[in-house]
Amino acid sequence: MKVIIAAAGTAGHINPGIAIANKIKQEEKDSKIIFIGTTRGLENDLVPRAGYELKTIEAYGLSKKLSIENIKKIGKTLKGYGEAKKIIQEFKPDIVIGTGGYICGATISAAHSLKIPTMLHESNAFPGKAVKMLVKKTDTILVSFQDAIPRIRKAKNVVYTGTPVKIKKRDYSINEKNKILKEIGLKETKPIVIVSGGSQGAQKINEAMFDIIMHKWNKNYQIIWAAGPKQFDGIKEKLENNSMNINHIDGIKILPYIYNMEEVMNVADVSVGRAGAMTITEIANLGKPSILIPLPNVSHNHQLYNAKVLEKIGAAKIILNDELTGENLNHAIEEIILDKVKMQEMGKKAHEVSTNQVEDRIYQEVRNLLK
Numbered sequence: 001m002k003v004i005i006a007a008a009g010t011a012g013h014i015n016p017g018i019a020i021a022n023k024i025k026q027e028e029k030d031s032k033i034i035f036i037g038t039t040r041g042l043e044n045d046l047v048p049r050a051g052y053e054l055k056t057i058e059a060y061g062l063s064k065k066l067s068i069e070n071i072k073k074i075g076k077t078l079k080g081y082g083e084a085k086k087i088i089q090e091f092k093p094d095i096v097i098g099t100g101g102y103i104c105g106a107t108i109s110a111a112h113s114l115k116i117p118t119m120l121h122e123s124n125a126f127p128g129k130a131v132k133m134l135v136k137k138t139d140t141i142l143v144s145f146q147d148a149i150p151r152i153r154k155a156k157n158v159v160y161t162g163t164p165v166k167i168k169k170r171d172y173s174i175n176e177k178n179k180i181l182k183e184i185g186l187k188e189t190k191p192i193v194i195v196s197g198g199s200q201g202a203q204k205i206n207e208a209m210f211d212i213i214m215h216k217w218n219k220n221y222q223i224i225w226a227a228g229p230k231q232f233d234g235i236k237e238k239l240e241n242n243s244m245n246i247n248h249i250d251g252i253k254i255l256p257y258i259y260n261m262e263e264v265m266n267v268a269d270v271s272v273g274r275a276g277a278m279t280i281t282e283i284a285n286l287g288k289p290s291i292l293i294p295l296p297n298v299s300h301n302h303q304l305y306n307a308k309v310l311e312k313i314g315a316a317k318i319i320l321n322d323e324l325t326g327e328n329l330n331h332a333i334e335e336i337i338l339d340k341v342k343m344q345e346m347g348k349k350a351h352e353v354s355t356n357q358v359e360d361r362i363y364q365e366v367r368n369l370l371k
Contacts (some may be wrong), residue, residue: 001368004091006084006098008037008059011046012278013100016121018050019164020097023359024366032306034091036107037086050233057083059102085110094370095119098138104130108367112137117369120361123163123277126276126305127151140369142362144277144355145309156354161362162355163281170266180263184224185253191221191337194268196258198295201228202274204321205293211326213252218330221337222251226265232256245310269343270336272329275307283310287351289343290316291332315350 003024007017014037017270021033034053037043047054058080065296084107088096096111097119098104104120108130111118118138122131125145135141135155143149144163150160172180177189186192199204206227212218227235235254236246246254258264265271270289271283283290290310294303317332355361 001028001034001095001366002091002093003031003366004036004088004093004096004107004111006036006096006101006103007047008043008101008103009041009094010101011042012123012276013212014041014043014046015166015278016123016164017097017099017357018046018052019166019361020099020121020366021050021052021147023164023363026242030302031367032091034087036087037101037103041101042356050062050079053100055087057087057103059106081106083112085114088114088116095366097121097366098130098134099123099131100128102130106135108137110132119366119369121161121163122148122152122232124148124302124306124311125277126302129301140365143352144281145306147305147309151344159361161365162358164362165281165285166280167262167265167282168263169286172266177267180260180267184264186222186224186251191249191269191343192224192267193218193221193270193272193333193337194224194226194258194264195272196226196274196277198274198279199229201231202293203231204324205273206231208324208326208329210235210238212247212330213239213244215326215330217326218251218333220334221270222253224253224255224268226255226258229256272333275303277306280306280309281355283316283352284352284354286359287347287354289336289346291329291336292316292318293321294318296321309353310350313349313352315346315353 005017005021008012024031034056035047035055038059039056043054078198088110093116095117096107099121119140120131120138121142123144125147127148141152141155142159142161146160149158155215181188195209202264209225210325215273239246265286271288275281275292275294292307307318311318
C-alpha cells in the first residue's frame with residue numbers, strides 16, 4: 001500500500017497521523033508512507049523522529065477579513081495546492097489521509113482532483129473548517145466522538161472510530177504504583193491531582209495553581225504539575241521571591257514537562273487541564289474524573305464541545321478560562337477527592353465513552369475504502 005498522510009501544526013493533528021501510519025506498517029510491512037506538512041509546525045520534529053519522510057508545501061488558514069496579508073496567504077495556499085498535486089502525481093499513492101491542520105485543504109483537494117481515494121480524521125467533537133470545506137471531496141470521514149456525526153452534513157461516509165493515542169490504561173500493582181510515586185517524590189497516602197496545560201503550559205491554569213500553593217489549600221491532596229518549559233523558570237522565580245524552593249514543596253512536584261505521562265496519568269486520581277481531543281480521549285480510556293478548562297479563542301470553540309462530551313455524562317466539571325481562579329479550582333478538586341464514591345463514579349462514567357482498538361478500526365476503514 002502507498003499512502004500519503006497530510007498533518008500539520010500541533011501534536012493533536014500529527015500524532016494521530018503517525019499512529020495510523022504505524023498501524024498500516026504493522027499490518028503491511030511493504031507499505032510506503034510519506035507525510036505532507038508545512039515548514040512551520042511540529043511535524044518537522046515529530047514526523048522524522050517517527051521514521052517517516054516529510055515533504056512540505058505552503059498552506060495557511062484563511063480569514064474572511066480582506067487584507068494584504070490574507071491575500072498573500074491565499075496566493076501561497078493556491079501555490080501549495082499545486083505543490084501537493086505534484087507530490088501526489090510523483091508518489092502515486094493508493095490513498096491520501098488527512099488528520100488535521102490547514103494542510104488538509106490543499107492535499108485532499110489535490111488528491112480528489114486526481115481521483116485518488118481520500119480520508120479525513122476529525123479529532124474534535126465540533127468539526128473544524130477543513131472538514132466542512134472538504135466534505136464533498138472526501139470519501140470517508142472518521143470521527144473521534146459520536147457527537148461529531150450530526151455536525152457533518154452531506155458527507156459520503158462518516159464512521160465513528162475514536163482517536164489513536166499513546167497513553168493506555170495500565171493496571172499497576174500497589175508496589176509498582178508506590179515506586180512510581182516515590183520516584184516523583186509523592187506519597188501514597190493522599191490522592192494525586194495531575195495538572196497540565198498542554199505541552200507548552202497554560203498561563204491561566206498556572207496562575208490558579210500558584211494561588212493554591214501560596215495559600216496552602218492542597219492539604220487534602222498532592223499535586224504533580226506540568227507548568228510548561230517556557231513558564232517554568234518564571235514560576236520558580238516567583239516561588240523563590242516568596243521564600244519557597246520549587247524542588248522542595250511538601251506534597252507538590254512541579255515540572256516543566258512530564259515525560260512519563262502514561263505512568264503519571266495512570267497513578268493519578270484526578271486530571272486537571274485543557275480539553276484537546278487527545279486529552280479527552282486519554283481521560284476516557286483511563287477512566288479518570290477530570291476538571292476541564294477549555295482553551296478559549298479556538299476555531300468554533302471546539303475545546304468546549306470536547307469537554308461537554310464528558311460533562312454531560314457526569315464524568316467531568318468544566319471551568320471556563322475567564323472564570324478560573326485558584327479558589328474555585330481548589331473547590332472543584334476537593335468536591336471530587338473528598339467524596340470517594342463520586343470520584344469512582346466519575347471515573348466509571350468517563351470510561352463509558354472510551355474507544356478500544358482504535359487503530360484496528362481505522363485500518364479496517366482504509367481497507368474498506370480501497371476495496
